[in-house]
Amino acid sequence: MISKKLEHAINEQINAELFSSYLYLSMAAYFSSVSLPGFASWMKIQAEEELSHAMKFFDYINERGGKVTLKDIEASQWQWNTPLEVFEHVYSHEQKVTGLINNLVDTALQEKDHATNNFLQWYVAEQVEEEASADEIVNKIKLMGDQGNALFMLDQELGKRAPAQPASSDEE
Numbered sequence: 001m002i003s004k005k006l007e008h009a010i011n012e013q014i015n016a017e018l019f020s021s022y023l024y025l026s027m028a029a030y031f032s033s034v035s036l037p038g039f040a041s042w043m044k045i046q047a048e049e050e051l052s053h054a055m056k057f058f059d060y061i062n063e064r065g066g067k068v069t070l071k072d073i074e075a076s077q078w079q080w081n082t083p084l085e086v087f088e089h090v091y092s093h094e095q096k097v098t099g100l101i102n103n104l105v106d107t108a109l110q111e112k113d114h115a116t117n118n119f120l121q122w123y124v125a126e127q128v129e130e131e132a133s134a135d136e137i138v139n140k141i142k143l144m145g146d147q148g149n150a151l152f153m154l155d156q157e158l159g160k161r162a163p164a165q166p167a168s169s170d171e172e
């Protein structure tokens with residue numbers, strides 16, 4: 001059975017993952033409003049992926065005999081000025097999430113809960129990818145400078161991202 005302290009910390013993380021989903025959905029809406037459908041599609045898939053991160057925690061709490069409690073989700077920012085500003089925001093947000101995951105690992109270790117530490121390692125690896133993909137897109141946008149053509153090409157490239165896999169507690 002999971003400790004109350006970890007149950008509380010993971011419930012907080014479910015809220016943070018749902019907020020991430022909300023934030024990226026908001027970014028998708030922004031990209032749709034400025035006629036960048038590929039960027040919008042990428043963000044919608046990212047929002048789905050964040051929902052699957054929340055669900056993985058949700059299933060884990062239940063599996064360990066804990067109780068899921070869902071709190072209010074903070075409202076998201078909905079306006080940005082440029083695609084670069086959006087992806088810099090994604091990058092800094094993911095760095096913040098990495099910090100939250102690291103804190104959860106610290107708590108699991110303090111509680112001597114090795115199963116939860118093991119479970120969290122999936123997220124530790126995922127955060128490396130999340131930061132790398134945001135950083136890569138930031139760099140691509142910076143390289144483009146003011147070339148509208150390059151923005152069009154990047155929009156096409158991002159639009160090819162495949163949909164997220166359905167949420168599953170067995171996902172590894």
Ligand code: FEO
Pocket residue numbers: 017020049050053094097130
């Ligand atoms: Fe769920 Fe983007 O971290």
